[in-house]
Amino acid sequence: MYTLWFCFELSGWGNECRPVEQGCPRGLDMNNLMLRWLCLLSLSLPLLFWFAHVLTRDSSPASQSHKLRGYTRISPGRMGQLLDMHCSHCALVSSSGQMIGAGAGEEIDKIGCVIRMNNAPTLGYEKDVGGRTTVRVVSHTSVPLLVKNERYFFQQSADTTYVFWGPERNMRQDGKGLVFNILLRMARKYPRTKIYVVTREKIQYCDGVFQNETGKNRMKTGAFLSTGFFTMILAIDMCDTIHVYGMIDNNYCSQTNHSAVPYHYYEQKRIDECRMYKVHERAQRGGHRFITEKAIYAKWATRHKMEFKHPSWSL
Incomplete structure (x- = not known):
């Protein structure tokens, strides 16, 4: 007055x-x-x-907002709400077998926001990967794995924010998007759970980023961006500083003395990580360009506050 x-x-x-x-x-x-x-x-x-x-x-x-365009909420009566999240420090935890024996769990849990991918578990692996999860970025192909254990992911872990990505054919909202329909059902069944999807425009933006960095059109190369790529984009959008755990660089698998580790830390008897990377990098259709993406991250690390641990990167 x-x-x-x-x-x-x-x-x-x-x-x-x-x-x-x-x-x-x-x-x-x-x-x-x-x-x-x-x-x-x-x-x-x-x-x-x-x-x-x-x-x-x-x-x-109190009046500051950090709404992130490109991430909208699936919620009955609240469709289209933008993701509003900002963190000073983020731990981006890879699902790689590199995390086995890392002993980084306590360090990770002390960081403000912890980002994980797909259905990577923490129970039984807390010593190496920590136990907290702030955001979980999930591929459309991993949605059935979360639904299979829906009470854990959508009820017990209701404090976690979920960000799902997928192609338009699966995520369309006209009743014909099979994955979107599943997520809408989960949102109705567990209204406390924060479920977001990457918009079509954001996916197109990520395609543009890939082309700008590599000079190659993603679709013409027959590749799909990985969950790690979308996770890194989100981390750059919402975090001031990013601490990346368990991610190898683009030269790791070409070194003769690299150690053989499983592709996922929670699937220790499955395919070797470097073998998986090389198969995808050479695939004519349907592969992820894991090694190329790591080279892109190395560029981004020179422009953003980003560090890599277990193993460390020489930038």
């Missing part, structure tokens, strides 16, 4: 003064020039106070 200021006309330079009902006095001679300036100042002060109030209000932490 602001106090109204009135202009006063002084009688000479004495102490006597009287209020002016019709605004500021006019026709003042040069001897009263100072009074005119005082009058103008008194009329300007309310406006200055109002501007100060607005600036203070809009710069307060």
Whole structure:
């Protein structure tokens, strides 16, 4: 609430003064020039106070918003709500077998936001990968794996924010998107769970980023972007500093002394990580360009606050 200021006309330079009902006095001679300036100042002060109030209000932490375009919520009655999230420090935890024996769990859990991918579990692996999950980025192909254990992912882990990505044919919202329909059913069944999808426009943007970085059109090369790529894009959108755990660089698998580890830390008797990477990198159709993507991340690490651990990268 602001106090109204009135202009006063002084009688000479004495102490006597009287209020002016019709605004500021006019026709003042040069001897009263100072009074005119005082009058103008008194009329300007309310406006200055109002501007100060607005600036203070809009710069307060409570009013700041970090809505991220390209990520919209699936929720009955709240469709289209943008993801509103920002973290000073993020731990992006890879699903790689590199995390086996890393002993980084306690360190990861101390970081403000923890990002995981697909259905990578924490139970039984806390010592190496930690136990907290702030955001989980999930491929359309991994949705059945989460639904298979829906009570854990969508009920017990309701504090986790889920971000799902997939091609338009699976994520369309006209009733014909099979994966979208499943997610909508989960959102209705577990209304407390925060379920978001990557929009078609954001996926097209990511395709453009891949082409700008590599000079190659993703679709013409027969490749699909990996969940790791979408996760890294999201981390750059929402995090000031990114600590990446368990991700190898693009040269790791070409080194003769690289260690053989499983593709996933929770599937230790499955295919070797480097073998999987090489198969996908050479695939004519339907593969992920894991090694190419790692080279892109190395570029991004020179422009963003990003560090890699287990193993560390030489940038």
